[in-house]
Amino acid sequence: MSIKISFKKSKLEKTSANLVLFVEEKFNIRSIKKYISSPDYSFISDLLKTSDLKKRLLIFNLTSKKKIILVSIKKNIKNSEIENLGAELFGLINLEKNSEYFINTENIIDNNQNFIGYFLHGLKLKSYEFKKYKSKKETRLITLNVLGRRNNLSNLDQIKFKALEQGTFYARDLVSEPGNVLHPDEYAKRIKSLKKYGLKINIYDQKKLKKLGMNALLGVGQGSIRGSYLVTMEWMGARNSSRPLAFIGKGVCFDTGGYSLKPAKFMEDMTYDMAGSAAVVGLMKNLALRKAKINVVGVVGLVENMVSGNAQRPGDIVKSYSGKTIEILNTDAEGRLVLADAITFTEKKFKPKFMIDLATLTGAIIVSLGSEYAGLFSNDDKLSNELIKAGEKVEEKLWRMPLHKNFDKLINSKNADMQNINYVGGAGSTTAAQFLQRFILNKTPWAHLDIAGMAFSKYGGALNSGGATGYGVRLLNQLIVDYYE
Numbered sequence: 001m002s003i004k005i006s007f008k009k010s011k012l013e014k015t016s017a018n019l020v021l022f023v024e025e026k027f028n029i030r031s032i033k034k035y036i037s038s039p040d041y042s043f044i045s046d047l048l049k050t051s052d053l054k055k056r057l058l059i060f061n062l063t064s065k066k067k068i069i070l071v072s073i074k075k076n077i078k079n080s081e082i083e084n085l086g087a088e089l090f091g092l093i094n095l096e097k098n099s100e101y102f103i104n105t106e107n108i109i110d111n112n113q114n115f116i117g118y119f120l121h122g123l124k125l126k127s128y129e130f131k132k133y134k135s136k137k138e139t140r141l142i143t144l145n146v147l148g149r150r151n152n153l154s155n156l157d158q159i160k161f162k163a164l165e166q167g168t169f170y171a172r173d174l175v176s177e178p179g180n181v182l183h184p185d186e187y188a189k190r191i192k193s194l195k196k197y198g199l200k201i202n203i204y205d206q207k208k209l210k211k212l213g214m215n216a217l218l219g220v221g222q223g224s225i226r227g228s229y230l231v232t233m234e235w236m237g238a239r240n241s242s243r244p245l246a247f248i249g250k251g252v253c254f255d256t257g258g259y260s261l262k263p264a265k266f267m268e269d270m271t272y273d274m275a276g277s278a279a280v281v282g283l284m285k286n287l288a289l290r291k292a293k294i295n296v297v298g299v300v301g302l303v304e305n306m307v308s309g310n311a312q313r314p315g316d317i318v319k320s321y322s323g324k325t326i327e328i329l330n331t332d333a334e335g336r337l338v339l340a341d342a343i344t345f346t347e348k349k350f351k352p353k354f355m356i357d358l359a360t361l362t363g364a365i366i367v368s369l370g371s372e373y374a375g376l377f378s379n380d381d382k383l384s385n386e387l388i389k390a391g392e393k394v395e396e397k398l399w400r401m402p403l404h405k406n407f408d409k410l411i412n413s414k415n416a417d418m419q420n421i422n423y424v425g426g427a428g429s430t431t432a433a434q435f436l437q438r439f440i441l442n443k444t445p446w447a448h449l450d451i452a453g454m455a456f457s458k459y460g461g462a463l464n465s466g467g468a469t470g471y472g473v474r475l476l477n478q479l480i481v482d483y484y485e
Contacts, residue, residue: 223311
């Protein structure tokens, strides 16, 4: 299915076509009287008396070929609520065959100058589908004609919305790909293709990583026939040489758990263990497309955690890029090993203002927060507050979790500087974050986002229809827009 959206300056005339009309809160319809016929107005007025006015959208089938959808706008509506209205509209029209709607913006009762932009943004985010491998292709077309004075989005606004959609969709595409297609070798190639948007891409392969001493990252991938990589993406959009913001992503393209093997049930979901890296890649594409006036670097570690005669064993000890040694007690606690080397490398090479890493790191965070919040761990209150506020704006919510030196004793090792799991039990997400914090060498402000419960949705959410969510792209873009650009 595809959606075609056109903007027309003409006003809506009384028509027999399908209509989308915006009305005041609680479905006060006086403002739409001049846009529909008197019989239709009377018909809708009667039906409203027995309708559920707590809903935000109501659909009325006036004939077999004509529908009117009323969208109720409450006062002081937030941008995220406008996006949700657009997503709900898509839900109403999604199952139809080829259809055409006229969306009247003339009587929108709100001071938000970008109302229709956010509305269509939500609709398009909700419309995403990953059907690349379906042999039968859908040919349905839904046409939306946006009419009236409130549809005049500036070119800059259109670019920003489109860039954010493309960045989010790119992240969703990456997460949705099966492991036999998007292995580390292919993933590195796809990131390299983003050079055409103006990103500077550097790919560090196994030979380079070994020379650098990134043995924590390499240890995870050594059981796979595929390569292991660290990829950096630079966008220098500021007019000065200010220190960049840094975003780091875990890119485990498939995670068997290694010799600490995962249960067979739901192992197929481990194709999305690279969702943290996908969010970083999608963010960088978005920033490049909209020519963001900020210096940003994205860093992703790409590996595949497999079982073979060459795979890492429980009990192995590796020396990380930082020089610190790690005892591997559980090969399924692999993401933190990838991030450990990536964090130290990013801090040392780019000297960023701050570092934010994203990872589907622990099942424990799902036990804590379910699929409503990602876990936030940070050494910096200012950065934490900014992230939480940005997340609230785009409904990609965060909940701050504790870090404390007392947790360190749970990951201290008798045989190395540290061990990669807390074998005593409990505080699984916190000890994972405490582990990562040890690889920040120069007190750089840092935040870790454990997105294990947010990256993939089996039942769908407000702005996605199930599957990969692209969580993190819009959150981090909003952070940049509000506080750093």
